[in-house]
Amino acid sequence: MSVKVIGLMKLRDQEAFSQYRNQVGQTVERYRGNIQARGAVTELFWNELECTPFNAFVELNFPSSEDAHAWVHSSEYQELVAIRNKAMQLTLFGINIEASPKKEA
Numbered sequence: 582m583s584v585k586v587i588g589l590m591k592l593r594d595q596e597a598f599s600q601y602r603n604q605v606g607q608t609v610e611r612y613r614g615n616i617q618a619r620g621a622v623t624e625l626f627w628n629e630l631e632c633t634p635f636n637a638f639v640e641l642n643f644p645s646s647e648d649a650h651a652w653v654h655s656s657e658y659q660e661l662v663a664i665r666n667k668a669m670q671l672t673l674f675g676i677n678i679e680a681s682p683k684k685e686a
Contacts, residue, residue: 582679583643583677584677585617585640585642585643586642586649586673587638587639587641587674587675587676588671589632589672590636590637590638590669591634591635591636591669592668592669593668593669593670594668597664597667597668598669600664600668601661605658605661608652608655608657611655612648612649613644614643616640617641619637619640620637620638622635622636622637633670635670637669646675
């Protein structure tokens with residue numbers, strides 16, 4: 582079962598963010614993942630959970646939960662945490678993706 586890892590970010594330091602962004606993709610790929618999408622948040626429709634405001638997001642895809650865990654706890658990624666902490670505040674979470682039911686013709 583594939584896993585999406587979603588990051589909600591509140592950017593703080595653009596220079597640190599550029600440095601982080603230039604390096605993080607290589608760590609994701611090393612653990613069989615890829616960056617599906619990333620960008621700026623342009624509109625918030627509801628915030629009933631009262632989440633801390635965020636202005637950017639990233640969507641990663643991994644073949645399995647084990648791959649996602651291996652990546653996030655890897656020494657390669659952990660080496661970027663100091664830069665990441667300077668660049669942003671981050672909420673990172675995983676979502677198990679189930680196959681969509683097939684529609685009958």
